[in-house]
Amino acid sequence: MFLSLVLIRAAPESSLVTNLPGFNGTFPSKHYSGYITIDETHEKKLFYYFVISERKPSQDPVVLWLNGGPGCSSLDGFMYEHGPFNFEAGKTKGSLPLLHLNPSSWSKVSNIIYLDSPAGVGLSYSKNKDDYNTGDLKTASDTHTFLLKWFQQYPEFLPNPLYLSGQSYAGVYVPTLASEVVKGIKTGLKPILNFKGYMVGNGVTDGEFDGNALVPFAHGMGLISDDLYEEAKSACNGSYWNPVSSTCIAQISNIDKVLNGLYIYDILQPCYHSPEASKSENSTFQLPPSFRQLGETERPLPVRKRMFGRAWPFKVAVRDGIVPSWPQIHGESLPCTNDEFANSWLNNEAVRRAIHAEQESVIGPWEVCSDKLSYKSDAGSMINYHKNLTSQGYRALMFSGDHDMCVPFTGTEAWTRSLGYEITDKWRQWYYDDYQVGGYTQGYAHNLTFLTIKGAGHSVAEYKPKEALTFYSRWLDGKSI
Template sequence: MAASTSLPFLLIFSSMLLFLSSAFLILAAPESALITHLPGFNGTFPSKHYSGYVTVDESHGRNLFYYFVVSEGNPSEDPVVLWLNGGPGCSSFDGFIYEHGPFNFQSGGSTGSMPQLHLNPYSWSKVSNILYLDSPAGVGMSYSNDKSDYTTGDLKTASDSHKFLLKWYELYPEFQQNPFYISGESYAGVYVPTLASEVAKGIEDGLKPTINFKGYMVGNGVTDTVFDGDALVPFAHGMGLISNDLFQEANAACHGSYWNPANESCQTMLNRVDWELRNLNIYDILEPCYHTLEIREVLSGNSRLPSSFRRLGETNRPLPVRKRMFGRSWPLRAPVQDGYVPTWPELGSSSVPCMVSAGIISFLVVHLIYLLLLTK
């Protein structure tokens, strides 16, 4: 009797275990995307890393590449932060490698040796689940089987990135309840608000899965070609890079319109300003900039890096990447048509929180535009 009653119990218990194990598999990140090692790093990852492709257009074979670093803190509660580099055309691996990724790297010490990776104590993954995305297709390791996709625009890019997010959350449903933020720098001043607008509209339209969107962040962001460009000469004067006399002459000739000079006198003054700034490091005006031919030849050779590392994306790697269309992983500069970002004021009138920042020593995208942006 005991044996006969225990059999149904065991069957029910086994069924429950099978159901729970299936549920666990459904509610867990895909193990096939798990990254277990990287070239040049011999330690233990402080958290799980995942990488792969998400198809955003089946008919064209358009696929976006991502690298996801799980938080080292509390992954189930820490925010998911999407990171986008600018350019346009720069891989988000720029941010991963040079800025706030989980690793710092240094030269291997001898010609042809592999660079050594070390853990970055200031990685954003200390407090967030950070998602690096190469977007649009043709940037970094993202690609399309239809080369016409490499001629694109900001709205198409935002639409594809939104499709990516919806599909990505289907792959990683355990992060759907986490707060979600969109972040980026430089041309991400366009990418971020246009994508934020797409996400906000998708939530309003009831698209599933629902993204727990909490806000967006832009650092040194592009806003508008003329708006940004007209701020460069006043910034150079304010930082003491050009004299009072030169600034006053330029201002008198150009009447504050420096980006599109209206007369020959203005162009002449701008040529003088350009000459004064010819050796400027536009990323950090306090640092030197190497413009001489000899230095460029040395740097372009990358002689201390092995060719396999320089050509990351063309060779077989532990990452699930295809051969790069353009032959390199970062940055590809493409022609850009002038425009502006109407979603800034649109989002500003909504309830979506926004944070903008700008380094006061960067000439590339100056902080003066933020004083105007935040007051408009």
């Protein structure tokens, strides 16, 4: 107990969060938030919210959490997924949401940092707007700089195991960042980070694997018929992500029509929209861009606002040098969910003061996904990143909500299997809460684990919080899931 108290007192008191508007009660652990300046000349600053573990903060891992996009705020994960609070609508219209303690918060078993990255995302910013032209490799470098500087402010956490985590486009953020961290460790860059591994949920990984995942997923889920599946497989020779024949394109168009009207981030959830909108040619219910030649170009593209309340995780195809607008890709009138709670809370002056964030008058409004960035997907496939990291002994968990049609589990299952690692834990159920089946898992050599979460969508902890905390805590503790 004495060690825990020393640990808490060592953190910078100027960053301590003492209260949060909408919450009446006592925090179950200490919270800290604020900015880390990663470039003094540009005044480039990344915002973080740090929740100390409710268990054993001096021993529990430090976990960095990144949401996807690219360009979406990790405070989305803090508010809607596995942060310390659940949010409820205010008592009167226009009032701030009410905060209640989240019994499935990941801070139950870990110290966790929610980071807005890169600059221009969420509450992070730069005085030099050129910094908003960025990409995979620069983002990884900047986030590594953040970690080094963050641990200089919180040196008491340096002995703790460090894990990197995220979802969606963080399937790129996490392995590229992990690679930077490992390089820094090898070259003796100070401070030395105690990096142990990483986890990714429904993560973008590889154009071919991700792009070919949707048709088998849709067939397996009973969304397309056997006949339509066989016709598409024959016409496309099993390669759907880059159709080259008119017959294949026609079959993909047929699949697109059949899937129209589904909420792609969780096919079990309803999506409320007008019949007129669903029939529109510009309907939001189009196959994911991953399904349409993901990775066709490395030209930069503006980051789009999130669709249906979740970050669209793929790069869109650029034709004739023109990046299509968000309405051209997705339409505008079909919100399945919204960010009302997050927008009203994070754009409130008192909240900004409480979390030590700049006011809206200085850096603009908080948006779940930034429209400030011009982002280049320049790291390529993540397959070799995963091979290099796992072959060096770093632990890796790839988890997938099995009802996500945006980054289907079928793609993640395929690429993890493609590494050719020996299977050390054959396909089996995993359990939670008195032997309820939580999903399925398969373990490989080199500490690689593939895991599904039964009934979960794209943002696993949002849909299945109890199951998510179960596998998260077991994996971090090195136990069998």
